[in-house]
Amino acid sequence: MSTMLHAIYTPYHRISSKIELLHPLATLLSRLYIAKVFFVAGWLKIQDWDTTLFLFEEEYQVPFLPFELAAYLGTAGELVLPILLALGLASRFAALGLSVVNIVAVISLAEIAPAALYLHMIWGILLAHIVIYGGGFFSTDRFLTPQNNAS
Template sequence: MDTAIGRLNAWGAPLLQLALRLWIARVFFNSGLTKIQDWDTTVLLFQEEYKVPLLPPDLAALLGTAFELGMPILLVAGLMTRVAALPLLGMSLVIQFVLGAANPAYNSIEHFYWMFLLLAILVHGPGRLSLDHMIRNRITRS
């Protein structure tokens, strides 16, 4: 039984970690692609609907879009994975608790799934199927 569990951990855990990274990366990357399709509408949404506190709408739109397009690439590659998960977690928290407080339409159980997946990535790291793992192994061998 221990051998079966060991094999499952050896192969299943890295595949699960990769699947988590790919799934959450797709969610945010697709959102970023939507934003760059019509930039004027994106800025207008940040002015009129999202109203992110502390940031001017054009800067919030730029940062949000940059994070949604850049961080998923890092997640897919498994490069600087924990760092890449942080701004996406922050965005999820803002969507759920800041925007959601102002507009109940933004309250969604889906945002909690995103937060849990991103927290799992932060806590457990990217797994063996990542550039982070490969780089760490090269450094420790040197």
């Protein structure tokens, strides 16, 4: 039985190890995708600040914060953290910060469309991956870690 299992598992393992080579690229693409989503949202907010303030006052129900402070903090987070994430600089910190922005966005809307909620869940999963595993091979973090600088 174990020889048969081994005969089946060996090709699987060979293929699996080849697929693992895509992990750094998948992490980079995840970082860039999430960074674009949040940066564009922040950019749109600063393009029409009066509307942004109105939405934070009337539409979004951000808990525990005055609407103006919530607007400034949310917009700043959506503009600064995606840049860090795209560069892979302090990737875990940036992903954690964007996770907070993502969660606040979901809970601050009284009604959220199922499709929008689904997107926020996907973004949350991608951000959780970066928080847990880091920015990956193609990140500034990798080049700034001490073991990579020791020669």
